[in-house]
Structures are given as structure tokens and as C-alpha cells.
Amino acid sequence: xxxxxxxxxxxxxxxxxxxxxxxxxxxxxxxxxxxxxxxxxxxxxxxxxxxxxxxxxxxxxxxxxxxxxxxxxxxxxxxxxxxxxxxxxxxxxxxxxxxxxxxxxxxxxxxxxxxxxxxxxxxxxxxxxxxxxxxxxxxxxxxxxxxxxxxxxxxxxxxxxxxxxxxxxxxxxxxxxxxxxxxxxxxxxxxxxxxxxxxxxxxxxxxxxxxxxxxxxxxxxxxxxxxxxxxxxxxxxxxxxxxxxxxxxxxxxxxxxxxxxxxxxxxxxxxxxxxxxxxxxxxxxxxxxxxxxxxxxxxxxxxxxxxxxxxxxxxxxxxxxxxxxxxxxxxxxxxxxxxxxxxxxxxxxxxxxxxxxxxxxxxxxxxxxxxxxxxxxxxxxxxxxxxxxxxx
Numbered sequence: 439x440x441x442x443x444x445x446x447x448x449x450x451x452x453x454x455x456x457x458x459x460x461x462x463x464x465x466x467x468x469x470x471x472x473x474x475x476x477x478x479x480x481x482x483x484x485x486x487x488x489x490x491x492x493x494x495x496x497x498x499x500x501x502x503x504x505x506x507x508x509x510x511x512x513x514x515x516x517x518x519x520x521x522x523x524x525x526x527x528x529x530x531x532x533x534x535x536x537x538x539x540x541x542x543x544x545x546x547x548x549x550x551x552x553x554x555x556x557x558x559x560x561x562x563x564x565x566x567x568x569x570x571x572x573x574x575x576x577x578x579x580x581x582x583x584x585x586x587x588x589x590x591x592x593x594x595x596x597x598x599x600x601x602x603x604x605x606x607x608x609x610x611x612x613x614x615x616x617x618x619x620x621x622x623x624x625x626x627x628x629x630x631x632x633x634x635x636x637x638x639x640x641x642x643x644x645x646x647x648x649x650x651x652x653x654x655x656x657x658x659x660x661x662x663x664x665x666x667x668x669x670x671x672x673x674x675x676x677x678x679x680x681x682x683x684x685x686x687x688x689x690x691x692x693x694x695x696x697x698x699x700x701x702x703x704x705x706x707x708x709x710x711x712x713x714x715x716x717x718x719x720x721x722x723x724x725x726x727x728x729x730x731x732x733x734x735x736x737x738x739x740x741x742x743x744x745x746x747x748x749x750x751x752x753x754x755x756x757x758x759x760x761x762x763x764x765x766x767x768x769x770x771x772x773x774x775x776x777x778x779x780x781x782x783x784x785x786x787x788x789x790x791x792x793x794x795x796x797x798x799x800x801x802x803x804x805x806x807x808x809x810x811x812x813x814x815x816x817x818x819x820x821x822x823x824x825x826x827x828x829x830x
Contacts, residue, residue, distance in 0.1 A: 441473040441563075441604040445573065445595035449612040450669040451515050452482035460669060461522045463610070464568060468528060473563045475602065477573040477595040478519060480511025485588070498747050501546035501723070505575075505585045509535070512572035512591070520570045530568040533558065535583075538569075540576035540594065542584045545723055549584035550652075551576060551593065554601040571598065589650035596653040600660045607657075607664050608675075609649060614668035615676035616641070616648055618827050619690045623816050626828055630676050630688060637688050637774055638678045640806040644770035645693030654678065685775030687782060687826040692819050696727075696766040697745050701736040701752065701759040712736065715756065722751055739766060766798075767814045771807040771826065783807060785825050793818055 444467065446460050468474045479485075488507050492499045516532035523530035539555030562569045573591025578584050586593050592609055599607040616638065619627040633641075635658035642651035649666065657664045657678060667675030701715070712731045719726055719738075724747065727739040736759075740748055745763065752761050776782045783800075786807065790797060795818065801808040 440471070441475070441602055442467060442471050443475050443477065443595050443599045443602070443604045443607040445477040445591055445607070445609045446479065446669060447591070447609075447611040448479040448482055448484070450610050451478055451519065454518075456669070457515075457519055457522055460610075461519065461526060463669060464519075464523065465526060465528055468568055471605075473602075473604075474568045475559065475563070475598055475604070476519065476568060476570045477591055477598065478512060478515040478570060479573050479591045480508075481515050484511040484514075498750060502582060505546050505583050508585055509572070509575045509583050512574055516570045516572045520568075523568055523570075528568055529566055530570055531562050532570045532572070533562075534572050535575035535594070536577035538571045538598075540597070542576035542578050542586070544578040544580065544582070544584065546582075547585055548587045548723055548725075549576060549578065551586070551597045554597060556601050559598075559602065586652070587650070589647070590652075592650035592653040593656065596656045596662060596664060599662050600656065607662060609653075609664060609666045610669040611666070612668065612670065613666075614671055614673045615666050616678070616689070618688065619819065619823050620646070620692070623692070624690075624820055624823050626820075626823065628827065631674070632677045632679060633688055634774055635678060635680060636805045637772055640770065640772045640803070641689050641691055644691040644768065644772065644806070644808070645695060646689075646691045649678070685773065685779060686830065687771055687773040687776055689770075689772045690819060690823055690826070691770045691772065692814060692816070693768045693770070694765070695742040696739055696768055697742050698737065698739055698764045698766045699748060699752075700762045700764070701756065702734055702762070703759045704734070705758075706733050707731055707736060718751065718755060719748070722747070724748060724751075765812070767811050769809045769811065769814060769819070769822075771809075771822070772805060774805045777802045777804065777807060782826060786822060789818065789821050789825065793821075 451457055464476055485508055520530040520532040538559055541553040542549035542551055559569050573594040575585050595607055615629045616633055617627040617629055621627040635654055639654045642649055664678040665675050724744055729738040798810040
């Protein structure tokens with residue numbers, strides 16, 4: 439191998455002791471590979487703490503200023519890791535996203551990478567240095583700092599893999615791969631050796647905090663295999679790659695961080711009203727799911743973290759509507775081709791009937807069965823995992 443990309447998440451770099459573990463991991467690979475580029479997240483809960491501090495100052499902080507604030511977390515990690523690697527006798531240099539040549543769109547808090555000018559990275563690699571890049575961030579055409587959305591360091595890593603034509607991209611975290619369910623919820627969750635990009639995309643889109651969904655899209659587009667591994671063990675991880683032709687349930691994801699918004703009024707809602715509300719949400723960088731119109735009502739889903747922002751937006755612009763918010767749970771059963779197997783859906787319905795679960799909606803794709811409900815106990819997820827994965 440000539441070039442590898444290593445990405446370390448927040449739990450991997452949470453304190454100086456863990457940074458030493460990361461440094462040794464990097465050094466171990468540097469002994470085997472000519473060029474090593476490391477992408478880092480902010481340490482531990484730093485990003486969450488910054489968000490909390492900002493919200494103490496303003497309920498809805500300006501997104502440009504939030505990007506300015508949040509981007510500092512990764513810079514601290516990159517500088518500290520570089521200091522440590524240099525002290526251990528390995529030349530290292532830290533680069534911010536913009537120093538590394540990452541140019542993005544101007545959508546603050548959810549920017550897209552548009553171009554990477556890799557000259558600076560290549561110059562540093564030519565000197566024999568380990569290059570440590572801040573994940574999650576870049577620079578837009580106005581020269582403003584932007585961030586890629588929570589988990590965006592994964593996308594930084596895969597984008598660098600594409601730009602540098604790196605042989606491999608390792609995504610390191612505190613778990614040793616991709617599991618059939620959240621191992622903190624399901625003790626019998628199984629680690630997967632391989633999973634397809636399509637299935638991994640469904641897992642990420644369903645709300646699992648495993649990999650940033652855009653890094654999977656990029657990996658699939660450019661056919662770059664991604665390996666998810668643990669920082670703290672040498673066990674084999676999970677390889678995310680092109681489609682694997684097996685029709686079986688690979689993972690079950692429960693997402694409780696959703697809210698349904700209902701907008702009602704006495705006058706009928708026309709097409710212009712529908713587009714007006716939808717465009718207003720999009721212009722404010724609010725991504726909605728399942729936007730639908732009835733005669734007197736509009737309904738859509740959002741992430742719970744955007745609840746306050748949406749509430750203020752609707753109160754300011756659509757006072758003629760009565761707005762109601764309801765918590766929602768989305769259960770996703772994932773596996774390419776499983777919707778062709780009636781037995782899987784029958785098993786799900788049987789468990790729900792036995793436990794008197796009120797299902798609001800069922801949606802099917804080639805790789806996912808998505809079920810919407812108001813409430814769902816972890817015990818029900820465990821029952822489904824046993825029937826659909828453990829007993830097969």
C-alpha cells in the first residue's frame with residue numbers, strides 16, 4: 439500500500455491517554471505505509487458542550503457563527519495529536535480543513551464538499567510527514583468556515599481517499615465494526631464482516647450513529663471500500679463495499695429522534711400553499727421527510743434537534759395555521775432484497791400484533807422495511823432481532 443486514510447472519532451481521542459493509543463496506532467501504520475493521512479473529530483463531547491454553551495446565549499444561534507465555534511474542536515484535536523506524534527519521533531503537521539484545500543458549498547451546518555485542492559497535503563507527504571487534518575469542516579467561496587453536519591468527519595476522510603487515490607480508508611471508533619443492532623440495546627447483536635453500500639446507506643439514513651450517510655454515498659460512487667474498526671482492539675472490522683447478493687436481514691435500527699409536524703387551518707390548502715411552506719423550510723436548511731398534503735392539513739417529519747427552529751419559523755410565517763408536534767419512532771429493518779420475502783414482514787406484523795403495537799405507516803424499499811409508530815420499547819426490538827437475525 440502507498441497511501442491510507444485513518445479517521446478517529448470523538449471517543450477515540452477523548453483525552454490524552456486515548457490520544458496516546460491513537461498515536462501508537464498511527465505510528466504502527468506509518469511503519470508499513472509510505473503516506474498516512476489522519477482525519478480527527480473533536481475530543482469526546484466537545485461539540486455537544488459547544489452547542490449547549492451557544493444555546494445558553496441564544497435559543498437559535500446563527501448557523502454561520504455556530505460553524506465558526508464548532509470548527510475549533512477538531513483544530514484542538516489535530517494540534518494535540520501532531521504535538522504528540524512529533525514528540526514520539528515522527529514528523530507530523532496539523533492542517534485545518536481549509537489549509538488542506540477542502541472547499542465546500544455555503545450551506546452552514548450542512549455544507550457539501552465541492553473540491554479538494556490536494557497540493558499542500560501532497561507537499562507534506564513528500565517530506566515524509568504524517569498529515570493530520572481536521573474533519574467536519576471546509577471553506578466556502580466567500581472565505582467563511584463551514585461544517586459538514588454531525589458525523590461529517592467520516593465524509594472528510596472518504597473525500598480525501600478519493601482525492602488522494604488512497605488504497606484504504608479506515609474509520610476508527612470505540613466499536614469494532616457494524617452490528618446487526620445497537621449493541622447497547624441488544625446484547626445478542628452480531629458484528630457484520632461485510633455490508634453493502636446500499637444496506638449501510640439505509641442504516642445511516644435510519645438514524646444509526648455509525649457512519650455519516652454522505653461518506654457512504656461517496657464510497658459507493660467512487661467504489662472506495664471503507665473499513666469500520668475499533669481504535670482499542672486489533673479485531674477485524676466491517677468492510678463496507680459494493681452489493682453482496684444475499685437476501686437476509688442485516689440490521690435493525692430504532693430511531694426515537696423524530697417529530698411529526700401537523701399544520702391545520704380552516705381554509706382548504708392549495709398547491710401554492712404546499713410549495714410555499716416546503717420552499718420556506720428548504721431555504722432555512724431544514725430537511726424534511728414525507729411531506730404530504732391533505733385538504734386542510736400539511737404534515738411532515740423532522741429531526742428532533744430542529745424542533746425549536748421549525749417552531750419559531752412556523753410561528754413567524756404561518757400564524758394562520760394551527761401547529762401540532764408529535765414524537766415519532768421509526769423502526770427500520772434493513773437487508774437488500776428482504777422486501778421480496780413475505781416471511782420477514784409477516785414476522786414483524788406478528789410481533790406487533792402480539793404486543794398490541796399501533797402501527798401508523800409501513801414503507802418498503804429494496805433494502806428496507808420502515809415502520810412508523812408513536813412508541814416502541816427496546817424489548818420489542820430485541821424480540822424482532824431474535825426472530826429475524828438470531829434464529830436464522
